[in-house]
Amino acid sequence: xxxxxxxxxxxxxxxxxxxxxxxxxxxxxxxxxxxxxxxxxxxxxxxxxxxxxxxxxxxxxxxxxxxxxxxxxxxxxxxxxxxxxxxxxxxxxxxxxxxxxxxxxxxxxxxxxxxxxxxxxxxxxxxxxxxxxxxxxxxxxxxxxxxxxxxxxxxxxxxxxxxxxxxxxxxxxxxxxxxxxxxxxxxxxxxxxxxxxxxxxxxxxxxxxxxxxxxxxxxxxxxxxxxxxxxxxxxxxxxxxxxxxxxxxxxxxxxxxxxxxxxxxxxxxxxxxxxxxxxxxxxxxxxxxxxxxxxxxxxxxxxxxxxxxxxxxxxxxxxxxxxxxxxxxxxxxxxxxxxxxxxxxxxxxxxxxxxxxxxxxxxxxxxxxxxxxxxxxxxxxxxxxxxxxxxxxxxxxxxxxx
Numbered sequence: 001x002x003x004x005x006x007x008x009x010x011x012x013x014x015x016x017x018x019x020x021x022x023x024x025x026x027x028x029x030x031x032x033x034x035x036x037x038x039x040x041x042x043x044x045x046x047x048x049x050x051x052x053x054x055x056x057x058x059x060x061x062x063x064x065x066x067x068x069x070x071x072x073x074x075x076x077x078x079x080x081x082x083x084x085x086x087x088x089x090x091x092x093x094x095x096x097x098x099x100x101x102x103x104x105x106x107x108x109x110x111x112x113x114x115x116x117x118x119x120x121x122x123x124x125x126x127x128x129x130x131x132x133x134x135x136x137x138x139x140x141x142x143x144x145x146x147x148x149x150x151x152x153x154x155x156x157x158x159x160x161x162x163x164x165x166x167x168x169x170x171x172x173x174x175x176x177x178x179x180x181x182x183x184x185x186x187x188x189x190x191x192x193x194x195x196x197x198x199x200x201x202x203x204x205x206x207x208x209x210x211x212x213x214x215x216x217x218x219x220x221x222x223x224x225x226x227x228x229x230x231x232x233x234x235x236x237x238x239x240x241x242x243x244x245x246x247x248x249x250x251x252x253x254x255x256x257x258x259x260x261x262x263x264x265x266x267x268x269x270x271x272x273x274x275x276x277x278x279x280x281x282x283x284x285x286x287x288x289x290x291x292x293x294x295x296x297x298x299x300x301x302x303x304x305x306x307x308x309x310x311x312x313x314x315x316x317x318x319x320x321x322x323x324x325x326x327x328x329x330x331x332x333x334x335x336x337x338x339x340x341x342x343x344x345x346x347x348x349x350x351x352x353x354x355x356x357x358x359x360x361x362x363x364x365x366x367x368x369x370x371x372x373x374x375x376x377x378x379x380x381x382x383x384x385x386x387x388x389x390x391x392x393x394x395x396x397x398x399x400x401x402x
């Protein structure tokens with residue numbers, strides 16, 4: 001009987017939770033929530049954006065917002081509500097430009113517009129039922145004037161040897177078919193410009209090898225530091241003068257320590273350190289050997305760069321993921337199984353236009369909505385995002401760009 005009562009009690013406790021589970025109301029009229037725009041003082045200062053620039057940039061985002069709002073199926077949302085917002089700033093915040101990049105204060109202003117189709121949910125039933133159109137959803141993101149974004153969006157486009165370098169050089173993404181008539185770059189970026197210039201510029205072989213040498217130099221410095229730290233530990237344990245200094249410090253501490261065995265304990269600890277110091281020698285030898293190999297890598301990289309002809313120096317570079325030593329993976333393009341090395345092409349922007357002018361549009365975060373990913377659970381989120389991409393006025397979108 002006790003077990004029956006316990007089971008009934010558990011059912012009664014769970015009943016309110018079950019009743020509180022939300023339901024998607026796919027036929028409920030939605031709404032467009034008020035527009036929001038953010039331009040923090042820190043970002044405005046970093047970008048050198050004047051109040052008039054920021055005001056005009058928001059006006060441009062509002063024009064883009066109107067294009068989105070005029071799309072069939074989104075103008076009068078059913079089963080979801082729309083929240084859009086604009087932000088002044090770069091997708092990946094950085095305090096300084098990459099070497100060779102334009103200064104933050106001398107480039108077109110970067111911004112993004114977030115599109116969120118939030119499902120309409122209903123809690124409870126009857127007269128006490130409540131509805132809401134917030135929470136979580138799959139956002140669709142529109143980035144303006146940010147050529148770095150589509151190139152750097154995925155980790156597999158980064159060059160392993162450049163991971164610790166301050167550089168914007170990456171591997172060129174493989175071509176992708178258009179998405180609903182929109183030019184697609186990589187797996188998760190639609191890229192639209194008014195010009196025919198590519199969003200990327202080729203990196204020549206001379207610079208690729210210079211970056212490779214810089215990466216090896218950095219690795220060599222780290223390796224030498226490891227050797228120095230191990231050697232310093234060995235010296236501390238075995239040098240009689242250093243041991244005497246430690247013992248003097250212990251004697252000073254012993255005067256303040258009521259434990260009369262303190263000195264004996266510390267003497268034993270120090271003797272153990274000296275006794276086991278020899279165990280460090282194989283590690284030191286191994287790390288020194290590694291350092292010597294990295295030194296040879298650096299010498300090979302410098303020799304390879306010095307031996308390039310003028311034509312090879314200026315030729316486009318590529319990177320072969322499979323191969324021998326790191327420097328041998330940097331080659332003259334084109335070659336089979338060797339990905340072109342590129343960086344953002346800032347020359348595609350027209351410097352005569354105002355900084356607030358939208359010249360490049362990148363739309364992202366749609367890949368998670370495409371097969372073979374699980375189908376959308378409600379009419380908002382992914383379903384609304386794909387409907388928007390398919391039905392948007394592509395001509396009007398291109399006309400919005402300058």
